[in-house]
Amino acid sequence: MDIEILGKYLFKAAFIRSFEQRLAQFSQKGLVPGLLHLCLGAEVFEVILCSKLDSSCDQVTGSHRSHGLALAMETDPVSVAAEILGLEAGLSAGIGGTQHLLAPESGFLSSNGIVGGQVPMAAGAALSAKVRGTGGIAVTVFGDGAFNQGAISETMNLAAVLSLPVLFIVENNGLGQSTAAGYATAGSVIQRVRSLGIAAERVDSNDIEAVDTVTDTMTAWVRNNGSPAVIEALVPRLGGHYHGENEAYLGDQKVPDPLHTLETKALNSGLAEDQIQDILSRARQDADSAVEQAAKLYPAGESLMAKWSAKLHWNSGVGLLQAGGTDT
């Protein structure tokens, strides 16, 4: 593989890793409102996947574990960090938070708090691209646990029968919260989706070449054929379900870290050791400074809630209320 490309992948994946680790430190200090579902282990796959997309016409939707995807789509990292910290400079002024990152302007339509909730809307983004003739595709990323939700089977079927350009990504990290994928899923992902007549490939995220090829082929296939496809990506979950979780149920498991695999791959492909170190340290510095910069900003408060309360108010006769009704 081209070493320049490998270097880019490495920088971005390392950036996401450092970004999340820095946020995890903030979380430990009690500075993050919600629980952080880190994508530790999935960065390399997500970076390579998103490198095949065109943020001017494609849209990605993701799960609760989507910090990495938003960043891989080049969403401004300070805005992402500020959103996760619940601050006014965040993507949605801190309204959404860690599980609700919305950045359609950079091709990341939405992440989601509901397991599987992000999937049907991807069919809509694909329909939109198709009807409007943008040439875009939708990519929806969800876990092995989500794979069993009815909404996902329904959407796959819908996308197949309506010929919608959706790429479904099953990020199989072997676990849904504390439950093993092998326990929760009958049969196999690939068999199930192939039975719908949908093209499907399985790839191990530690096989960098294969990830590069499969994501390239499948995105192109969806784009050119205007019909759905599935990638089952084996990615490790290198931490707990969320940061700070009691992971005792995991027992001891040792899984290779794709970020290290990518580093070795870059080295073996001819990138010099000091170049690699330089990439990694630049990534760390950039990530740290984005998170630090975000953390210095301010939270939104009552006036933003007042604005939303007025916008969504159930009462169309607010004037009368002000004239002497008793609203609280």
Added chain:
Amino acid sequence: MTAISFGDALNRTLHDCMAADDSIIIAGEDIAGGAGIEDSDVELGGVFGVTRGLAARFGTGRVLDTPITESAFVGMGLGAAATGLRPVIEVMFCDFFGVCFDQLINQAAKMRFLSNDRIQLPLVIRTTMGAGDGSGAMHSQSLHALVASVPGLRVVCPATPADAAGLLKTSIASPDPVIFMEHKGLYGLTGPLREDEDGHIVPIPLGKGRYVRRGTDLTLVATGAMVQEAEKAADILAVRGMRCEIIDPRTISPLDMEILIESVAGTGRLLVVDEGAAFAGFADAVVSKISQKAFAFLKSAPVSLTPPHTPVPYGRALEAAYLPSHEKIVECALRHFSK
């Protein structure tokens, strides 16, 4: 009387009920935890630990970890309830009702009625509710009134460990599907458990409210985590010369109208504080029913205090601005009811 946490009170009740009745089964996500993981001998016991120790004691034949498929396992619960079991199904957060709404509002809610009572449906759906911990828009809602508006579903919102235990025991025995809503912010709250001489948890009937404190000037109605806020507010208001009576209805459906009317008859004033909807929520239901049934007792217009009509926000300051609090109750009570 030993002090026990709200979460442990629920756990103890599940243990006791399952030991006493083999037809009780438990199902949901990560109920035992670690399913299918090799050398995982640590039981998670649900994400809030409420089902801890059940799988070890009663076996995975009666304590089932499910795939993340709320429609299927809630529907499974109702089917099992209709055919001889007493399932207690856990839906991790009530926000996830969105996924299994058909099974709840069409299937479970209507089966007893459609069978003209030939089918009993002893089904309990345990779930969590409530904001305040930065969980964001889809893990923080208070949907008690939404489900209570569907005939055929019973809805319980306990506020203390004793009520949690006593009401869960009754819910499990109930022939109607019961939505049992546990406020996340209450799991750590400790208090006494009510037991009889034999050490059995004393069941609390559905539809029976509780006087949290007696007073003469204002009736404060609150459920779940709002009860504590009401209590704190009442302390402050007492100093300002306003003696509040606090009522915790404990069950949303059936609702104890008697205790509400009795209280309003004494105070003539009503303030309902609720974490649910600002429009067509529990607060509106109480205000409406009291206005209709106890109008003659009211000395001034009843008032409700709820979050604004918006989804639950994430950031800490936003969430604080969203949630009713004891400060807001005090402010609201003084504004509307001080002469």
